[in-house]
Structure formats: structure tokens, C-alpha cells
Amino acid sequence: MSKVASISPSPVAKAFKHIQWDPLSSLRLTPQETALLRMAETNPIEYTLGDARDATMYVRVLLKLLAEASVNVSGQVARITEECNENRAMDALDADPLGVVTHYAIAKLSEIISTLSSPWAAENGVSVANVFYAGSECLLIEQWKALLRVISKGKGDSYAQRSAALSLAQVLLAACPSQRGRPARGVKVATTSVRIPSYASAIEPLEALTAWIITQLKSSNAVTVGTTVPAMMTLMGATEGRQIFAASGGIKYLSRQLRQREKKQSPSPTASGSERKVNSSVQQLYELSFCMWCLTYELNNFADVRADFAKDGLPVMALVELVSSAPREKVVRVALAALRNLATCSADVNPEPDAPRIDSKVFLGEMIACGLMKAIGLLRDRQFTDPDIVDDVESLHKLLADNFKEMTRWEVYQNEVETGQLQWGSTHTDAFFKENAKMMEGKDGDFKLIKILISLLSSKDEDIAAIACYDLGEFCRYYPNGRGIAKRLGAKDMAMSLIEHDNPELQRHALQCVSKMMVQNWEYVK
Numbered sequence: 114m115s116k117v118a119s120i121s122p123s124p125v126a127k128a129f130k131h132i133q134w135d136p137l138s139s140l141r142l143t144p145q146e147t148a149l150l151r152m153a154e155t156n157p158i159e160y161t162l163g164d165a166r167d168a169t170m171y172v173r174v175l176l177k178l179l180a181e182a183s184v185n186v187s188g189q190v191a192r193i194t195e196e197c198n199e200n201r202a203m204d205a206l207d208a209d210p211l212g213v214v215t216h217y218a219i220a221k222l223s224e225i226i227s228t229l230s231s232p233w234a235a236e237n238g239v240s241v242a243n244v245f246y247a248g249s250e251c252l253l254i255e256q257w258k259a260l261l262r263v264i265s266k267g268k269g270d271s272y273a274q275r276s277a278a279l280s281l282a283q284v285l286l287a288a289c290p291s292q293r294g295r296p297a298r299g300v301k302v303a304t305t306s307v308r309i310p311s312y313a314s315a316i317e318p319l320e321a322l323t324a325w326i327i328t329q330l331k332s333s334n335a336v337t338v339g340t341t342v343p344a345m346m347t348l349m350g351a352t353e354g355r356q357i358f359a360a361s362g363g364i365k366y367l368s369r370q371l372r373q374r375e376k377k378q379s380p381s382p383t384a385s386g387s388e389r390k391v392n393s394s395v396q397q398l399y400e401l402s403f404c405m406w407c408l409t410y411e412l413n414n415f416a417d418v419r420a421d422f423a424k425d426g427l428p429v430m431a432l433v434e435l436v437s438s439a440p441r442e443k444v445v446r447v448a449l450a451a452l453r454n455l456a457t458c459s460a461d462v463n464p465e466p467d468a469p470r471i472d473s474k475v476f477l478g479e480m481i482a483c484g485l486m487k488a489i490g491l492l493r494d495r496q497f498t499d500p501d502i503v504d505d506v507e508s509l510h511k512l513l514a515d516n517f518k519e520m521t522r523w524e525v526y527q528n529e530v531e532t533g534q535l536q537w538g539s540t541h542t543d544a545f546f547k548e549n550a551k552m553m554e555g556k557d558g559d560f561k562l563i564k565i566l567i568s569l570l571s572s573k574d575e576d577i578a579a580i581a582c583y584d585l586g587e588f589c590r591y592y593p594n595g596r597g598i599a600k601r602l603g604a605k606d607m608a609m610s611l612i613e614h615d616n617p618e619l620q621r622h623a624l625q626c627v628s629k630m631m632v633q634n635w636e637y638v639k
Contacts, residue, residue, distance in 0.1 A: 120223060120276050120343060123216040124193045128202035130154070132217060137210060140181045146174045153221075158228050163237060168244045172225060176256035178218040182211040183263050183273075190216060191270030212270075215263065219276045222260075226283045241287040246310040253288065253314040257281065261318070264325050271340050278344035281322055282354075288315035289351040312353070323348070323357050330366040335397060338370060342400045349407035356415065359408060364421040364428055367408075371401050371431040395441050402435060402447040409454035416463055419471040422455060426479050426532035429455065433483040436492070442499065445492075449505040452480065456512045477516040482528035484536060486513050523549050530562050533569055535580040543587065550591035563588060563602060570607040575616045582608055582622035586629035596630045605630050 123129075134140070134147045142150075153161045153171055162168040190205050190212025197205060206213045228234060229241045247254050263270075263277040286292055288310040322344065329341040348354030358364075405428065411418045422428045432455075435448040455476040464470070480486075492506045517525075526540040526549070539545065555561045566588075569581040585604050589595040599605065608630070611623035 120279055121272075122196070123220050123272050123276075124196050125190055125202045125205045125213050125216055126220065127197060127199045128206040128213050129217045129220070131203060131206060132210070132214060137214065139211070140178060140214070142174075142177075146170075146177070149174055158224055159233060159237075162225065162228055162234070162239055162244070165239070165243055168225075168239065169247065172222070172244050173254065173256055175218045175221050175225075176254075176259045178214055179222075179263060179277075180256070180259035182214040182218065183259070183266070188212070188269070191273065194271065215270075215273055219263070219273055219280065222280050223276055226280055230283070240308070241284055242308045242310040245284045246288070246308065246314070250314075251308050251310045253284070253311065253318065257284065257318055260284075261321055261325075264322070271336055274340040275343060278322065278325070278341065279347060281318065282344040282347040285315045285319050285322065286347060286351050286354065288312045289353040291352045292350075319348075319354065319357050320361070323354075323361050323363065326358070327361055327363050327366055330363070330370055333373060335394065338401075339397060342397065342404075345404050346400060349404050352411065352414075355408055355411050356418075359411060359415070359418045359421055362421075364405075364408060364418070365424065367401060367405055368427040368431045371398070371405065372427075372434060395444065398435070398440060399444045399447065402432075402444055402451070405432065406447045406451040406454070409451045409458075412454060412458035413462055416460070416471070419458065419460065423471045423475055423479070426483070426534075429476055429479040430483050430532055430534060433480060433485045433488065436485065437488040439492075442497065442502070446499060446502050446505075449502060449509065452485070453505050453508055456480065456509060473512075474516065477512060478520065478524065478528040479532055480509075481513060481517055481520070481525060482532045483534045485509070486517065489513060523552055527562065530565050530569075530584075533565070533572070533577070535569065535577045535584075537576075537580060541580055541583055546584070546587035546591045550588055550595065553588055553592060560598060560602065563599065563604070567599075567602055567604045567607055570604070570611065575614075575619045578611065579616075579619045579622040582611065582619070582626040586622075586626040589626075589629045599630055 134142060134150060149167070149171055161171055189209035193205060202213075225244070226241060229239060229244060234240055242251060245254055245257070246252060260277045260281040263273050264281065290312055293309065326341040326345050326348075329337055332338055345358070348358060408418070409422070412422065429452070432448045432452050435444055436452065439445050456473050458473050458476070460470050460472040489506055489510050492502075493510060497503050497506075520528075522540055522545065526545070529535055529540065535541070553560065553562055563585070566581045566585050570578055570585075572578045572581070585599055585608065589599050592598070605627060608623050608626045611619055612627065614620045614623065
């Protein structure tokens with residue numbers, strides 16, 4: 114399941130070899146630390162990491178550089194986003210030496226972590242645990258906070274934030290119990306004693322990193338969101354990372370991002386610049402979908418995760434929209450895989466304590482309400498080269514069809530309203546409301562569905578607003594004192610505001626809705 118996240122090089126990488134350490138007194142380097150930095154530059158990285166003491170000291174020096182340089186950074190390097198040639202990189206070094214040093218330290222840490230995760234490291238008995246965790250209890254070294262400082266106060270430096278977050282995620286992942294004893298396939302592991310890093314010392318940093326990721330996910334800016342993606346994908350590789358992300362409310366914000374990114378896709382870019390932008394957006398959409406798919410593997414393990422996926426119907430809605438719009442095959446593949454996990458999850462292993470049962474039946478109902486059956490029908494007619502997509506499509510088709518047979522028309526309507534995905538059909542007719550108007554009062558008599566329909570009058574989707582107008586009008590016709598209840602809940606004022614809408618169809622339904630609230634015998638007026 115885990116996917117290796119990658120980072121583009123620093124835009125000022127060509128200036129790294131020109132850094133002069135002696136004049137940078139604000140970094141407060143000792144002669145020994147300066148000598149170690151110079152030695153590391155002249156030798157292969159494996160040589161430095163091959164000695165445990167040198168490796169640990171080198172990492173601590175780089176983290177010290179990061180701590181000192183990121184406090185005083187002027188921000189000029191942070192504003193450089195395109196790769197610099199050597200002359201421009203040198204100009205950046207002259208204007209903002211600490212900014213270049215910040216990028217240098219992060220780039221070197223990324224190289225170290227990559228090397229410590231390679232077959233060479235496994236064969237030579239060195240690892241992230243040897244270098245970033247210290248003492249007899251193998252605790253995470255205190256200097257990790259320098260990475261968090263860069264992440265939290267990066268002043269818009271997307272390279273520094275993205276790379277520091279990924280490095281911290283990789284270091285913390287090494288402490289997760291689920292990741293222990295998992296060498297790469299075909300790699301010989303040294304028989305020397307293996308140090309087991311303390312997961313307890315990594316929990317607080319994991320929570321801090323996750324909190325930052327979720328804060329970034331609240332943004333509507335694709336670049337801001339992009340700074341989190343490599344770290345988030347890394348955390349999704351461990352069950353502990355997925356648990357902390359879900360417990361922090363991440364599923365909701367990830368779902369919102371999926372809907373937001375999907376709606377910004379341009380179907381037919383004309384210029385090459387537009388094409389690059391769309392391809393970049395599709396890649397981010399795929400990466401966010403991948404994270405959502407990873408999270409579905411915790412459905413059977415935690416009742417809270419199932420509850421988060423069921424909350425407001427937003428996660429299912431986001432995934433169904435991805436499948437329906439089919440931006441790229443790779444996006445459809447992970448969205449279908451996530452939906453299949455939702456459609457087959459169980460509440461038997463870890464049932465909800467004193468709460469309504471949430472299992473596959475709940476999610477299948479949401480999928481039907483969001484129109485997945487139609488989307489799956491269209492996908493069955495397409496030719497896919499990926500056998501996993503074909504298998505997921507057929508599996509979902511059967512699961513949805515079987516569940517639909519068991520659902521009453523009222524259950525279909527209820528799911529549709531609760532997810533907010535109204536579509537014209539047999540549940541939005543005179544005959545349906547004549548038969549089911551009484552059901553609108555709800556089990557607790559709180560008219561929950563009427564309140565949702567009233568809120569949908571302000572939907573940006575004009576078809577949904579028009580259907581909500583129709584349903585509220587029919588409720589007024591067929592429920593005893595329905596007119597008084599609808600008016601008391603604010604339906605009349607909301608509907609009247611739509612009478613002068615630009616869309617003539619919505620305008621017509623709004624006028625009819627208000628008329629049904631005002632006139633007792635609507636059929637004579639009609």
C-alpha cells in the first residue's frame with residue numbers, strides 16, 4: 114500500500130557547493146562541526162553514514178544548521194520557485210545566504226534518509242533508528258524540532274516546507290510498530306543487533322505533523338495543499354499514521370479537498386501551459402485519492418473511522434464524483450478501490466459502543482443516493498486495460514444492485530436527501546409524496562429531512578435547488594399542516610428569494626413552491 118513520495122530538487126541547489134561556512138557566524142558552528150560538513154562534502158554519503166558516530170553527529174549538525182538558519186532567513190530564497198542556473202543561484206546565495214543554507218540542510222537530510230532506507234543500509238546494518246534515535250531507550254533526538262519549525266514557520270517556502278515535512282514523516286514512520294522488520298524484497302539484512310526506536314517518543318511529533326497537515330488541507334490554494342502531500346502519503350503507509358490522521362479529523366478535510374480539486378479540473382485545455390497545470394492538478398487529485406484509499410483500510414479496525422467516513426456523506430460523495438467525472442484512469446482506479454472497501458466493510462470486529470451500527474450497508478445506501486449505480490453502468494461499457502478496475506467495477510455493480518433490491522423507495526429518498534445529492538426521478542413525484550408525506554416528520558418528529566431540503570434551497574447546483582423547491586411544495590400539499598410547518602422552519606422566505614433567479618427552471622419551481630405554501634387547494638390553481 115505504501116507509496117514512495119518524491120521531492121523535486123531545491124531551486125537553488127547549484128549554489129550549495131559554493132557555501133562558505135566560516136563567514137556565517139550566526140550559525141554558531143564549532144570548528145569540529147565545520148570540519149565534519151567539509152568532510153561530508155568530499156566523501157560519498159555512504160562513507161559518512163558507515164560510521165555510526167559520524168552519521169549521528171552529521172545529522173545533528175544539519176539539524177543545528179536548520180534551527181539557526183531558519184530563524185534568521187530573510188525570505189528571498191523562499192520566493193524562488195523555478196530552478197536557477199548557477200549564476201542566479203549564486204545571486205541568491207549572496208542576497209540570502211541563510212535561505213540557501215536552509216535548503217542545503219534539508220536537501221542533505223533528505224539524501225541521508227533516502228540512503229538509510231536503501232538496500233545498502235540494510236546490508237550494512239545502518240538505519241534511521243541508528244541515526245535519529247539515541248540512548249539506551251532509543252528515543253527520538255530532540256533536534257527533530259528544527260524540522261517542525263521549518264514546517265510551521267516556512268514563510269511561504271514551499272520547497273522547505275514540503276521537504277522538511279517529508280523528512281520528518283519518514284523519520285517518525287521508522288518508529289511505528291507496524292513498520293518493524295519489513296526489509297525490502299530481495300535485500301539481505303545485516304545480522305548485527307537491530308535497534309528498535311521508541312514509538313512513545315514519536316507520538317507527540319506525529320500528532321504535531323498531522324495537525325500541520327490538516328491545517329494546510331483547510332486551504333483552497335493548491336500550492337499550499339501540495340506542501341503536505343508527500344508527508345501525508347508517507348504517513349498513510351503505516352496504520353499508526355492513518356489512525357492519528359483520522360482521529361485528528363483529517364478524513365473530512367481530505368474529502369473537501371477531493372471535491373474542490375475535482376471541480377477545478379478543466380476538461381479541454383487549449384494552451385500548453387494550461388495542459389501542464391491540468392496534468393499537475395490531476396496528479397494532486399490522484400495523490401489525495403490515494404490517501405483516502407489508504408484510510409479505508411482502517412474501516413474494519415476502528416468504529417471512529419467508520420463514523421468519520423459516514424459523517425455528512427462527504428467522503429462517499431467525493432469518491433463517487435471522482436468516478437463519475439473520470440478525470441484520469443489512475444484516479445478512477447484508487448477511487449473505485451476505496452469505494453469497494455467501504456462497500457465491504459464490517460462492524461462485527463469492532464462494533465460501535467452505544468451508537469448506531471455503521472457498516473457496508475450504510476455506505477452502499479450513500480453510494481446509491483449519490484448516483485454511483487449510473488456511473489458504474491457507464492464504466493462497464495468502457496474498455497479498461499487495468500484488470501483491477503474491471504474487477505472493482507463488477508464487484509461494486511453486484512453489491513449496489515443487491516443492496517438496491519433490499520431498499521424501499523423511502524430509504525432511497527432518505528439517503529438522497531441526507532447526502533444532498535438530489536436527482537429527478539420516481540422519488541420526486543406527486544404519487545411518491547402522496548404515499549410518503551407522513552414519513553417526512555422523522556422518527557423523532559423533528560422534520561430533519563425538511564430542514565435539510567430548506568438548506569438545499571441555497572445550493573449552488575441549480576438542479577438540486579429546483580428539486581428541493583418541488584419536494585417542499587409537495588410536502589406542503591400532502592402533510593397535515595405542512596404549509597405551517599414549512600413556513601415556520603423558514604422555507605417560504607428561502608423559496609421567495611429564488612423567484613427572481615436567473616435560471617428560469619429554478620424560478621418556476623420556486624414560484625410553484627411558494628404558491629403551494631400559500632394556497633390550500635393547489636390542484637385547482639394548477
